[in-house]
Amino acid sequence: MISPVIAATGDGSVAAAYLVFLFLVLAYLAIMAVKLARIEREVVQIVEDLDRREAAAAGAAPATRSKEPVG
Amino acid sequence: MLTTAFALVFFYAPTDADQGIVQKIFYVHVPMAIVALCGFVAGAVLAIAHLRTGDRRWDMRSYVAIHLSIVLAVGVLLTGSIWARQAWGQWFVWDEPMLVVFLIVFLLYATYQPLRFSIEDPEKQARYASVFAITAGAFVPLCFGAVRMAENLTHPQAATMTTSGPASVSQTFLVSLLGMGLLFVTLCKYEMASKNATSKLRSLRRRLAGDDEFGALPTGRSAAPTL
Numbered sequence: 001m002i003s004p005v006i007a008a009t010g011d012g013s014v015a016a017a018y019l020v021f022l023f024l025v026l027a028y029l030a031i032m033a034v035k036l037a038r039i040e041r042e043v044v045q046i047v048e049d050l051d052r053r054e055a056a057a058a059g060a061a062p063a064t065r066s067k068e069p070v071g
Numbered sequence: 072m073l074t075t076a077f078a079l080v081f082f083y084a085p086t087d088a089d090q091g092i093v094q095k096i097f098y099v100h101v102p103m104a105i106v107a108l109c110g111f112v113a114g115a116v117l118a119i120a121h122l123r124t125g126d127r128r129w130d131m132r133s134y135v136a137i138h139l140s141i142v143l144a145v146g147v148l149l150t151g152s153i154w155a156r157q158a159w160g161q162w163f164v165w166d167e168p169m170l171v172v173f174l175i176v177f178l179l180y181a182t183y184q185p186l187r188f189s190i191e192d193p194e195k196q197a198r199y200a201s202v203f204a205i206t207a208g209a210f211v212p213l214c215f216g217a218v219r220m221a222e223n224l225t226h227p228q229a230a231t232m233t234t235s236g237p238a239s240v241s242q243t244f245l246v247s248l249l250g251m252g253l254l255f256v257t258l259c260k261y262e263m264a265s266k267n268a269t270s271k272l273r274s275l276r277r278r279l280a281g282d283d284e285f286g287a288l289p290t291g292r293s294a295a296p297t298l
Contacts (some may be wrong), residue, residue: 006212008269010091010157011092012095013090013093013096013153013154013156013157016153017096017099017149017150017153017154018077018099018151020146020150020153021103021146021150023253024143024275025148028142028230028258032261032262033264035265036265036268038163039265039269039272042272042276043272044273046272046279049279065277
């Protein structure tokens with residue numbers, strides 16, 4: 001609940017207006033982040049499928065690409 | 072830039088003698104409105120480029136500009152209502168041309184996404200959406216030009232407020248406007264990069280799916296343009 005003092009001076013309204021703007025920008029960025037995460041998952045899936053395909057083409061050998069960290 | 076602008080709003084720009092602190096909403100509301108309307112017009116210009124060249128990348132740019140402008144227009148309506156509630160005692164004034172015209176423009180563009188979604192063929196979707204963007208984009212300056220010429224405006228005019236007050240008001244307003252413009256361009260680039268990556272992924276999936284069952288995913292109907 002907004003206090004009468006804040007409501008009377010309009011501080012709450014100014015804060016609300018700037019928070020609306022902040023919320024819109026953050027919501028937009030959050031949606032874009034979810035979309036980018038989905039793209040990343042798809043890229044990983046494609047790479048894994050390609051690995052499987054290369055392994056199958058090499059003649060039922062284990063995956064040729066090393067999964068161990070470098071260094 | 073926007074952080075600087077908001078710091079100027081609260082620590083540099085003077086408090087309005089008439090409206091008090093509520094006038095500070097002006098520094099976020101007006102730049103958002105100007106950038107949103109410019110975005111709609113930019114969407115129309117990009118749509119013209121699409122119809123002239125037939126290159127679907129222009130359609131995607133037009134779509135992104137309009138999409139972001141719709142988001143900003145929501146912000147304009149909400150912040151404007153908050154200001155109107157304090158200044159006029161009402162959330163919305165129906166006999167104020169500026170407000171009603173902005174609402175009409177917003178509702179007009181709110182039909183843009185459903186229009187795209189209703190057309191399945193990507194080529195046709197891009198063409199129809201471009202025609203819509205050009206028509207609606209031409210409507211924006213016409214409407215606001217007519218409203219400017221109208222009499223009995225109670226809605227404050229940005230030009231009057233920035234030129235009649237102290238220099239700190241116009242300086243803060245210009246920094247806010249520049250910040251909002253840069254935010255718009257940055258978010259446009261961000262969304263374009265995301266859309267391009269999605270399109271390339273789909274294209275890669277289609278190419279790989281040519282050999283076997285790999286990647287055979289349904290693309291589905293979408294309002295977003297595809298390359």
